[in-house]
Amino acid sequence: MIFDNLVGWFSKDLAIDLGTANTLVYTRDRGIILREPSVVAVALDERGTKRIIAVGDEAKDMLGKTPGNVQAIRPLRDGVIADFEVAQAMLRFFISRVHRRRSLLRPIIVISIPHGITEVEKRAVKEAALSAGAREVYLVEEPMAAAIGAEIRVEEPSGNLIVDIGGGTTEVAVISLAGIVQSRSVKVGGDKMDEAIIQYIKKQHNILIGEKTAENIKIEIGNAKPAQDEEPRKTLVRGRDLLMGIPKHVEVSDAEIAEALRPTLQAIVEAIRSTLEKTPPELASDIIEKGVILTGGGSLLKNLDILIRDEVQLPVTVVENPLDSVVLGCGQLLENPDLLSRVAVG
Numbered sequence: 001m002i003f004d005n006l007v008g009w010f011s012k013d014l015a016i017d018l019g020t021a022n023t024l025v026y027t028r029d030r031g032i033i034l035r036e037p038s039v040v041a042v043a044l045d046e047r048g049t050k051r052i053i054a055v056g057d058e059a060k061d062m063l064g065k066t067p068g069n070v071q072a073i074r075p076l077r078d079g080v081i082a083d084f085e086v087a088q089a090m091l092r093f094f095i096s097r098v099h100r101r102r103s104l105l106r107p108i109i110v111i112s113i114p115h116g117i118t119e120v121e122k123r124a125v126k127e128a129a130l131s132a133g134a135r136e137v138y139l140v141e142e143p144m145a146a147a148i149g150a151e152i153r154v155e156e157p158s159g160n161l162i163v164d165i166g167g168g169t170t171e172v173a174v175i176s177l178a179g180i181v182q183s184r185s186v187k188v189g190g191d192k193m194d195e196a197i198i199q200y201i202k203k204q205h206n207i208l209i210g211e212k213t214a215e216n217i218k219i220e221i222g223n224a225k226p227a228q229d230e231e232p233r234k235t236l237v238r239g240r241d242l243l244m245g246i247p248k249h250v251e252v253s254d255a256e257i258a259e260a261l262r263p264t265l266q267a268i269v270e271a272i273r274s275t276l277e278k279t280p281p282e283l284a285s286d287i288i289e290k291g292v293i294l295t296g297g298g299s300l301l302k303n304l305d306i307l308i309r310d311e312v313q314l315p316v317t318v319v320e321n322p323l324d325s326v327v328l329g330c331g332q333l334l335e336n337p338d339l340l341s342r343v344a345v346g
Helices: 002-010 084-099 119-131 142-149 190-205 211-221 254-277 281-290 304-312 325-335 337-343
Strands: 014-018 022-027 031-037 040-044 050-055 070-073 108-113 136-141 160-165 170-176 179-186 234-241 247-253 292-295 316-318
Touching: 014 084, 014 325, 022 084, 022 325, 031 084, 031 325, 040 084, 050 084, 084 119, 108 119, 108 142, 108 325, 119 136, 136 142, 136 325, 136 337, 142 160, 142 170, 142 179, 142 292, 142 325, 142 337, 160 254, 160 281, 170 254, 170 281, 179 254, 190 211, 190 234, 190 247, 190 254, 211 234, 211 247, 211 254, 247 254, 254 304, 292 304, 304 316, 325 337
Parallel strands: 014 108, 108 136, 160 292, 292 316
Antiparallel strands: 014 022, 022 031, 040 050, 040 070, 160 170, 170 179, 234 247
């Protein structure tokens, strides 16, 4: 115990939500100290060797605007590492920014991962963190971390239905006794919503827009279920005319965006239904009382809670800090090693 306390004084342990869209870093003493896009800009030389030139916000600003020898890369796709080398460099960059070698010991790091990823994918995350300077790495599944971050007592014998809508995946899980009893993970999240908006505007208006523009549209006027008595919201969309090849703008309404997002949101609803169908009766009765708990950035889509409530006939609650719940849960586990040992999956 004395040794553990001394280690705590000399190291700066971290919790990391390594997300497809954003990476968040938490420390015991300061809370969330980093929140940046999971984007890396690399320059390629004549041999194809990659050189990191920007990470995070600076790199995201380059998306769709780079010259031929520069690429803005998102190293995580659908919740898992797609480019190990770049993901490793990104993690090392974020950890060094936070740690700055002010501690005598390398940090213990708790990292969130999607539920149900393969052992190879788990090993890739763990190796990336270890190579970036971690002393020890613990992996915690995102639904579990989100539930802990939402102040749910996961160790109790009671069913809780968590729906974590991230950038690359939506994780649906029934949690009881510090374990995931039933779950479903679908590769649908904020990225698929952006992609659906791009395809809709391309098909309906013959205009090509980029990922960043689609994300801005989703944030500005995105709506899962526009109410008939609400004033329609509209925004001006600028892109390239596919027929003339010149810049063009068009006005788009929230009703159109709801139409564009319908198939994506339906996939999330079906994942919730599928999980509920396989949930043991005793836990199902708890869920009827508590309802569905929404976390993740995707849960901020306007009226999404109303859409899910109407589709599954259960009360729906969006947690207080849906963007932060996963990293806050990982952070709480740094303070509770007994619970960490129960919920860690690697």
